[in-house]
Amino acid sequence: MPYPTTPYLHHSDQPHAGPHRPLSQGDVFVDIPLVGAAYRDPKHGTWRAPKPRTGQDSLGLFVTHPCASRSQTTHKLAPCISVAPVVKCPSNWGPPWDGYYNFVPLPSLRDGQDYVAKLAEVCPVSSAALAGKRIACLSQEGLEALFHRLAMNSLRFPETPMHYETEAAKVTNEINLWERWTTRCGTGEGFQDWLDEPFEGQAREDANGSVIEGSREPSGQPRRAVLVWNYEELCEEFDAALS
Amino acid sequence: VSPGDVVALGPALGQIPQRPPRAEGVRVVTRENGRYFDLMPSTLSSYLLPPLADCSLVRREARSAAGSLRFFGNSVELEEISDVLRSDLRTYFTGIAAGLVGVAVGQAAFEVISRLGPLGRTKLEATTAPFTTIDAPNADLVATLAAPDHLAAPALQSSVQSATANPLAPDASVADVATRIAALSDLSDELLADLFKVERETFCRWRTGVLTNPRVGNRRRLGLLLGLLEDLAGREVNIKDWLLNSTSTPQGLTPYQLLEQGRIDEVAFRGASLGEPSVARDPRVAVGHEPEPLVFGDDDIWEPEPLDDDEK
Numbered sequence: 001m002p003y004p005t006t007p008y009l010h011h012s013d014q015p016h017a018g019p020h021r022p023l024s025q026g027d028v029f030v031d032i033p034l035v036g037a038a039y040r041d042p043k044h045g046t047w048r049a050p051k052p053r054t055g056q057d058s059l060g061l062f063v064t065h066p067c068a069s070r071s072q073t074t075h076k077l078a079p080c081i082s083v084a085p086v087v088k089c090p091s092n093w094g095p096p097w098d099g100y101y102n103f104v105p106l107p108s109l110r111d112g113q114d115y116v117a118k119l120a121e122v123c124p125v126s127s128a129a130l131a132g133k134r135i136a137c138l139s140q141e142g143l144e145a146l147f148h149r150l151a152m153n154s155l156r157f158p159e160t161p162m163h164y165e166t167e168a169a170k171v172t173n174e175i176n177l178w179e180r181w182t183t184r185c186g187t188g189e190g191f192q193d194w195l196d197e198p199f200e201g202q203a204r205e206d207a208n209g210s211v212i213e214g215s216r217e218p219s220g221q222p223r224r225a226v227l228v229w230n231y232e233e234l235c236e237e238f239d240a241a242l243s
Numbered sequence: 244v245s246p247g248d249v250v251a252l253g254p255a256l257g258q259i260p261q262r263p264p265r266a267e268g269v270r271v272v273t274r275e276n277g278r279y280f281d282l283m284p285s286t287l288s289s290y291l292l293p294p295l296a297d298c299s300l301v302r303r304e305a306r307s308a309a310g311s312l313r314f315f316g317n318s319v320e321l322e323e324i325s326d327v328l329r330s331d332l333r334t335y336f337t338g339i340a341a342g343l344v345g346v347a348v349g350q351a352a353f354e355v356i357s358r359l360g361p362l363g364r365t366k367l368e369a370t371t372a373p374f375t376t377i378d379a380p381n382a383d384l385v386a387t388l389a390a391p392d393h394l395a396a397p398a399l400q401s402s403v404q405s406a407t408a409n410p411l412a413p414d415a416s417v418a419d420v421a422t423r424i425a426a427l428s429d430l431s432d433e434l435l436a437d438l439f440k441v442e443r444e445t446f447c448r449w450r451t452g453v454l455t456n457p458r459v460g461n462r463r464r465l466g467l468l469l470g471l472l473e474d475l476a477g478r479e480v481n482i483k484d485w486l487l488n489s490t491s492t493p494q495g496l497t498p499y500q501l502l503e504q505g506r507i508d509e510v511a512f513r514g515a516s517l518g519e520p521s522v523a524r525d526p527r528v529a530v531g532h533e534p535e536p537l538v539f540g541d542d543d544i545w546e547p548e549p550l551d552d553d554e555k
Contacts, residue, residue: 049548162474163515166467166508202505205461207444209454215440219504226505228467232460 001160003097003105007142009172013110016132021179022188023077024171025069026138026146027062028106028117029130034058034085035123059086059135060125061104061117063150066171069127075192077127084122089114101152109136119153143168166228173227177238184242194241195224202233411469418452420465425450427472429483430499438502439464468502471511478517485517 010018015030036050060083062069069078086106094114097105104117138146147164151157174195181191201216219226223234411419424435436446439461448454449465457465475482486499498510 161515162471162511163508165470166511169467170508199505202440202460205439205441205445205458207442207448209441209445209457211458221504221506225509228508229464229502229505230460232458232463 001145001148003095003145004139004141005095005107007107007138007145008136009139009142010134011109011136013135015135017134018137018179020182021134021137022175022182023062023127023130023134024066024137024175025062025064026143027130027134028059028086028109028136029062029083029133030059030135031056032058032060032083032125032129032133034060034083034125036085036121053085059109059115060084060123061086061106062130063117063119063122066174075188077130079127080124081127081130082122083125083130084117084119086115086117089116101149101156104146104149106136119150140168140172143172169228169231173231173234174224177234180238181242194238195227196222199223199226199230199234200237202230416452417449417455417457417462417465420469421446421450424465424469424472427469427476427482428486430486434499438468438499467507471507471514474511475514475517478514480517 010021031054034053036053038047038049040046041048063082063084064078069081070076071078084104086109089105093100093103093116095105095107102118102120104119106115106117109115144160144164147168148160177195178188178191181194182188185191198218199221201218203211203213204215206212223237227234411423415423421435425432428435432446432450433443436443439446439457441457441461445454449457472482475485486502487497490497492501492509492513496504498513501507501510
């Protein structure tokens with residue numbers, strides 16, 4: 001699949017991009033502690049861990065899928081998140097970003113300069129260290145591209161099944177609504193409960209394409225189950241709930 | 244018999260054609276004037292135009308039309324068609340009139356032609372098809388006239404291959420997208436309309452280009468459904484059969500029923516594993532149960548590194 005030129009939804013040079021948006025897969029952070037692979041000390045022959053990378057040049061990409069990075073009941077972030085270190089793009093690689101599937105391109109991430117996330121060096125980062133440190137989060141299109149990169153890197157799975165699109169849409173739409181909830185309410189509390197409530201249904205349209213008032217019928221599904229197909233209707237319910 | 248009635252077909256109803264039917268093709272006899280004609284493979288070949296691939300519009304509109312439609316040479320005259328239907332039909336026939344021969348037909352002809360659309364697309368199979376005599380005294384005619392089973396699959400496959408060989412442009416029109424959805428899925432306008440919670444006529448008008456401005460949500464949903472169907476087409480599955488008949492969910496729902504409920508992500512998930520053993524989604528994720536914490540041994544401990552001398 002073609003890699004998007006601008007894969008970001010929120011993007012800023014300094015943290016915290018999208019301040020009310022919950023942290024999620026595809027987010028890019030700055031000034032987070034990254035640990036590298038242990039190396040054998042040439043002098044003593046023992047294994048030693050490199051000094052953790054920190055500071056303004058310590059960037060990382062949130063790799064873990066939301067289902068794995070958050071509690072299914074409390075929806076709080078797991079204590080530890082998988083993060084791929086992000087470094088400046090090698091000078092001999094660029095669009096259309098063919099090959100090198102162990103790198104996730106992050107075009108124009110900082111100061112107009114391209115960066116890449118190194119999937120071969122994914123490391124654990126305490127979720128507490130991520131708070132307030134985000135400089136970018138991926139759009140739905142960017143998230144789909146990330147899925148493809150992850151599959152190619154881990155499995156050499158070349159297809160881009162529709163599952164990627166619906167999964168990216170599901171994640172993006174949920175986080176979008178969650179962000180709006182937090183912006184409006186000042187807290188994310190209550191959002192997940194709202195999402196588990198029954199969907200009120202999609203209004204029918206007449207032969208001219210006009211909405212038939214009062215034609216909504218609940219489908220028996222929770223809102224969470226129709227995040228992809230009925231996002232517009234969920235937004236209407238969302239606005240009604242918070243009005 | 245009023246114009247527009249479902250006509251009798253074939254000799255079974257006593258309206259015997261004046262000469263024996265040909266060995267292949269389909270004979271159509273109209274009740275309104277007793278005339279008949281044979282739709283032969285050579286004639287069918289002139290109907291191979293893509294717009295005829297899904298003639299459910301014609302079939303349904305003709306059923307509710309009060310009058311008959313007449314073809315003259317390369318043109319079509321619409322008679323006694325309500326204003327509501329006129330624009331749809333006119334738009335539709337503009338696309339196919341060039342291939343039609345000069346024969347007067349009533350509703351039955353439309354019924355038959357509409358059902359022969361998919362059949363006609365596979366000319367090779369059509370030329371070997373046996374003659375079909377149909378006794379259809381009521382509105383079940385359409386179902387009775389469906390192309391023989393042995394022809395349906397190749398026609399569908401041909402449609403799917405054609406659709407996947409020429410992917411739509413990103414800025415394709417609503418009509419293009421809806422037409423491609425109908426071709427790939429082989430579902431009726433009514434079934435497709437139900438997915439979008441619109442009237443059947445609305446989906447017809449999207450497909451024929453009469454209505455070009457679906458609401459934002461449905462415009463997006465058209466793209467989503469097309470993406471799903473193109474994905475399925477690439478997996479060489481009989482899409483219609485899979486959508487309507489496979490029941491791999493714990494609740495026994497078909498993919499079409501899941502789509503009706505707005506669960507396209509679930510359908511896409513199932514589609515991704517077509518041809519492979521079914522992979523069940525972890526139900527705990529769906530219902531929000533926390534998985535039971537796993538208990539690791541004492542090898543899962545990170546000991547802090549001793550501080551260097553200058554850090555003490």
